[in-house]
Amino acid sequence: MSQEMLTVLETKKRGKPALPKGVDDDLVRRMYRLMLTTRLMDDRAMRLQRQGRIGFYVPSIGQEACAVGSAAVMTDEDWCFPSYREPGAALTLGADLQAIVHEWYGNAADNTKGRQMPVHYSFKAQRFVSISSPIGTQIVQGAGAAMAMKIRGKKAFSITYFGDGATSSNDFHTGLNFAAVYKSPCIFFCSNNQWAISCPLSQQTASESIAVKAQAYGMPGVRVDGNDVLAVYQATSEAAERARAGEGPTLIEGLTFRIGPHSSSDDPTRYRPSEQLEEWQAKDPIARLEAFMKKAGLWEDAFGEPLVEEINASIAEAVKVAEETAMPASATLFDDVYADLPAHLAEQRDRLLQQEKTAGAAEMDADAAFPL
Amino acid sequence: MPTLTLLQAVNSALMDEMAEDENVVVLGEDVGLNGGVFRATEGLQAKYGENRCFDTPLAESGIIGTAVGMAVYGLRPVPEIQFSDFIYPAFDQIVSEAAKMRYRSGGEFTCPMVIRTPSGGGIRGGHYHSQSPEAYFAHTPGLKVVMPATPYDAKGLLISAIRDDDPVLFFEPKRIYRSIKQDVPEGAYEVPIGKARVAREGTDCTVVTWGAMVETCEKAAKQAEEKGISMEIIDLRSLVPLDEEAFLESVRKTGRCVVASEAPRICGFASEVAAIVSEKAIESLEAPVLRVTGFDTPFPYSLEHVYMPDAKRVLAAVEHAVNF
Numbered sequence: 001m002s003q004e005m006l007t008v009l010e011t012k013k014r015g016k017p018a019l020p021k022g023v024d025d026d027l028v029r030r031m032y033r034l035m036l037t038t039r040l041m042d043d044r045a046m047r048l049q050r051q052g053r054i055g056f057y058v059p060s061i062g063q064e065a066c067a068v069g070s071a072a073v074m075t076d077e078d079w080c081f082p083s084y085r086e087p088g089a090a091l092t093l094g095a096d097l098q099a100i101v102h103e104w105y106g107n108a109a110d111n112t113k114g115r116q117m118p119v120h121y122s123f124k125a126q127r128f129v130s131i132s133s134p135i136g137t138q139i140v141q142g143a144g145a146a147m148a149m150k151i152r153g154k155k156a157f158s159i160t161y162f163g164d165g166a167t168s169s170n171d172f173h174t175g176l177n178f179a180a181v182y183k184s185p186c187i188f189f190c191s192n193n194q195w196a197i198s199c200p201l202s203q204q205t206a207s208e209s210i211a212v213k214a215q216a217y218g219m220p221g222v223r224v225d226g227n228d229v230l231a232v233y234q235a236t237s238e239a240a241e242r243a244r245a246g247e248g249p250t251l252i253e254g255l256t257f258r259i260g261p262h263s264s265s266d267d268p269t270r271y272r273p274s275e276q277l278e279e280w281q282a283k284d285p286i287a288r289l290e291a292f293m294k295k296a297g298l299w300e301d302a303f304g305e306p307l308v309e310e311i312n313a314s315i316a317e318a319v320k321v322a323e324e325t326a327m328p329a330s331a332t333l334f335d336d337v338y339a340d341l342p343a344h345l346a347e348q349r350d351r352l353l354q355q356e357k358t359a360g361a362a363e364m365d366a367d368a369a370f371p372l
Numbered sequence: 373m374p375t376l377t378l379l380q381a382v383n384s385a386l387m388d389e390m391a392e393d394e395n396v397v398v399l400g401e402d403v404g405l406n407g408g409v410f411r412a413t414e415g416l417q418a419k420y421g422e423n424r425c426f427d428t429p430l431a432e433s434g435i436i437g438t439a440v441g442m443a444v445y446g447l448r449p450v451p452e453i454q455f456s457d458f459i460y461p462a463f464d465q466i467v468s469e470a471a472k473m474r475y476r477s478g479g480e481f482t483c484p485m486v487i488r489t490p491s492g493g494g495i496r497g498g499h500y501h502s503q504s505p506e507a508y509f510a511h512t513p514g515l516k517v518v519m520p521a522t523p524y525d526a527k528g529l530l531i532s533a534i535r536d537d538d539p540v541l542f543f544e545p546k547r548i549y550r551s552i553k554q555d556v557p558e559g560a561y562e563v564p565i566g567k568a569r570v571a572r573e574g575t576d577c578t579v580v581t582w583g584a585m586v587e588t589c590e591k592a593a594k595q596a597e598e599k600g601i602s603m604e605i606i607d608l609r610s611l612v613p614l615d616e617e618a619f620l621e622s623v624r625k626t627g628r629c630v631v632a633s634e635a636p637r638i639c640g641f642a643s644e645v646a647a648i649v650s651e652k653a654i655e656s657l658e659a660p661v662l663r664v665t666g667f668d669t670p671f672p673y674s675l676e677h678v679y680m681p682d683a684k685r686v687l688a689a690v691e692h693a694v695n696f
Contacts, residue, residue, distance in 0.1 A: 079445065112478040122477035129444055130477035137469050140434055144441025151397060151423050151447065158441070170461070174434035181429055336479040337513050339537040342566065342613035 005223045005255060008230035009292045017296050020234035022073075025298055031072055031229050032293065032303065033311075035064040035286050037097070038088040040311050042260070045104055045118070048319065049264040054104045056370045058119040060085040062227070062259030065285035066191040068092050069232030070159060070252070073240050077156035079127040079149075081142035083135065084119045085191060085258075086161045093126035101318035107325040113336070114328045117370070136162060136169030139188065143179040146186035146249070157185040157243035159236070165196030167213065168204045176217040176251065185243035187236060188251045191226060193258035198271040214251035226254030227285040230292070257283070265370055330356060376556040379549040381523035382412045382488070385530035386450065388560040390420050393448060396534060398425040400435055400452030409454055410490060410549060436462035436487065440469050443485040448534060456491035456543060457500045463508070470539040471514030486533045486540045491519075492584050492634050493666075493680050494547035498673040504583070504635035504666070509541045510611045510644070517611040518565055519543040521586035523554040525609055528563025536565060545584035552587065565610045568618035574604035577628040577690045580619045580645050582608040585632050585681065592686035601694055611641055619645065620653050627658040628693040632686050637665040659696035662689045 011017050019028065042059040049057045060067065067088030074080065074093060082089055087100065099111055103121055106114030112122050112130070122130035129138070129145075142160025149156050166172055167190060179186040190210045194201045207213060214221025220242070224235040232254055239250035257280035261268050268277075293299040334341060334349040341349075376384060390396045398416055400408070404427040407414030416425040428435050432453055439449035453459045459466070466487065473483040493502035510517045516538055520526040526544070533540040571586055572593050579589050586607045593603040604626055606619045623629045629649045631642040646661040664681045672679050 081441070110478070111480065112476065115476050115478060120476065122480045124477070124480035130473060130481050132468060132472070132476065134464065134468055137437065137465060140437025140465065141441035141444065141469065143434075144438030145445040146441075147438055148442040148445040148447045151442075158445075170431075170433060171437065174429075174431045174437060177429055177431070178434045178438050336475045338474070338516070338613075339482070343616070344613065 005225055006231045006235055007225040007228050009228045009288050020230050022237050028298055031068050032289050034068045034091050037311050038064045044315050054118055056118050057264040058084045059260040063191050063256045064088045065229035065232050066226045066254040066256055069229035070189050070236040072233055073236040079145050079158040081129050081138040081160040082131055083161050084131050090121055090128050093128055095123045095126050098318045101322045105322045108328045109325045113332055136166040136171030139171045139175035143175040143186050146184035147182050150184050155244045157240055159187040161189050164192040164201050164204055167210055179249040180217045180219045183248035186249040187239045190253045191256055192253050193256050195258050197262045211253040219249045221251045223253045226256030227283050229289055373555040375553050376523050377550045377553055378523045378526045381527040381556050385527040389534045395448045397447055398450045399428050401454050403452050432458055432462040433465055436465040439485050443483045444481050448484050450486045453489040455501050456489040456505050457503045467512045471512045483539050484537050486542050488542045490546035491543040492545050492547055499671045502671045506543055507641045510641055516540040519583040521607050523556050525563050527556055528561050531560050532562045532565050547584045566613035568609055568615035569607045571605040571607040574602035576602045577693050578604045578622040578626045579630045580606045581632040588683055589632055589686050591683035595687050596690055616648055623649055623653045624656045627656050629661045630689045632664040634666050636668045638668050640665055659693040662693055664689045
């Protein structure tokens with residue numbers, strides 16, 4: 001199998017570079033803005049975490065092109081089964097910045113009602129399915145949703161995101177196998193950021209690439225420059241066409257790099273060589289798109305500092321609103337376990353509320369910090 | 373009204389609900405052309421096509437994981453796990469995903485699905501075809517856990533489970549798949565989830581049980597009657613949600629409680645029932661709450677009949693309670 005890697009942004013040709021099919025100037029500008037917003041959200045959230053204002057965070061710095069370029073292909077019929085490193089996809093699909101920030105705080109306005117750690121988003125209106133922490137479970141679910149689309153005769157696809165670490169999980173094997181057997185319209189998008197917390201890719205697989213694994217499942221495997229948003233868009237768009245045409249699933253490997261830590265609790269200087277970090281910092285997906293836009297005549301001065309300031313201002317406003325919002329009420333603990341509240345939960349809730357009246361509410365341990 | 377076995381009643385429920393709701397799909401190992409190894413899905417593929425009833429690759433995590441994706445998308449999948457002993461590869465998808473989807477998404481996404489699986493011993497199936505794993509699932513908030521003991525209940529409960537908006541573990545007591553026959557109405561009807569049934573009325577000792585153990589306890593009740601002891605049997609039908617009032621009311625009347633289950637004792641569901649009786653009916657008790665269960669050993673092959681609680685063991689516990 002070919003180990004070629006699709007790249008679009010840098011071309012040796014002179015003159016205005018060509019855009020992939022389906023991409024116009026406005027989309028390029030929009031993707032730039034989305035990638036920048038994702039980056040600035042990460043910057044802000046990591047600082048909020050360091051200041052003790054939110055409990056935890058997972059940055060996706062350096063990987064914005066994978067999430068944005070692929071999600072930009074989706075229409076209202078398509079569904080997304082993300083991991084926790086695709087906030088860029090949520091933004092691309094139209095998730096509200098304020099809703100994202102409420103989720104960091106787990107407050108009463110958080111649409112997931114403070115039920116999960118920060119970054120475990122759920123956006124039903126955007127068909128962005130609730131994220132869990134286990135690294136591969138969504139792969140099989142994405143395959144299942146694609147089977148459902150096929151059963152209903154929809155010309156749509158599901159896209160499931162995961163990292164290189166998840167390719168070691170049984171869910172990776174199972175998801176790809178089911179999707180291929182049923183020829184279901186599923187795109188498996190691996191953001192290969194080369195590190196699973198402290199373990200490099202060589203600890204996950206002895207395979208020469210992730211994309212090559214597709215061959216054994218009987219589906220195409222494509223390797224794409226994951227820091228090249230146009231290449232990501234093109235590869236995903238081709239996979240989407242195959243899916244909609246009933247030709248089955250595709251595995252896409254976006255080769256990228258996790259510039260930041262695994263999470264706010266991780267210190268990558270303990271295990272990762274600084275030369276590798278520097279090498280990849282030089283391939284920053286946002287800087288590369290900026291250079292392309294300048295060459296293509298798509299850049300405007302307003303995309304520089306003014307845009308950064310505008311986005312930062314809206315994040316700051318969202319943070320302010322979130323911090324002024326109360327935490328969820330104790331009684332909400334018992335909602336949404338089932339469609340209807342069963343008797344045993346009603347009993348537990350009533351007892352808790354009674355106890356709060358007589359003995360006061362339970363107190364949060366201000367020093368509790370997540371270690372991983 | 374046709375007289376059906378429990379297995380035929382399951383098939384009848386699937387037939388009716390697939391006709392009723394085109395979102396209902398059946399998937400699993402050998403459920404298609406072959407109609408399932410026990411024949412519970414016989415005829416479904418012929419009637420509803422390969423899009424509605426289909427075989428899967430041999431991977432339980434894949435059967436349940438894809439069903440979760442289908443349910444989140446809007447279908448009502450009814451996956452079959454061929455034997456409940458094979459359910460463990462799917463445990464993560466059941467307890468981490470299906471059970472938590474509604475809660476973790478703040479109610480945005482739901483996972484209406486029914487995991488059908490034959491369970492329990494007494495078929496000479498050895499360790500890997502005989503276990504009773506219901507407690508693992510009853511311990512997980514977000515799941516409903518159901519086990520019928522009669523053909524009538526099997527059909528009505530399965531239909532209720534398919535119409536339920538939450539994930540349901542539907543354990544089918546395979547030892548009595550074909551041994552009990554009962555009049556079962558044609559067409560769809562519901563037996564509500566979360567309502568227990570008085571399987572036998574009595575005055576001296578309450579026996580709380582579920583699944584195939586209901587039949588065992590009925591045998592014990594006949595033997596008890598000969599000794600002048602009147603046993604009341606409560607068939608739970610649903611473990612989650614649990615109809616506490618049904619057995620508490622019975623215990624308040626009889627003053628004694630035995631809980632009978634095939635599963636191992638430690639942390640089994642029998643212990644949960646015993647704890648509730650102790651917490652809420654202590655003033656009525658004239659004897660300790662006793663558990664009759666499988667032993668805390670792996671499920672054996674040759675000594676299966678020794679392992680499984682039989683009528684003698686149930687009767688011994690009842691006599692102990694009555695003579696306490």
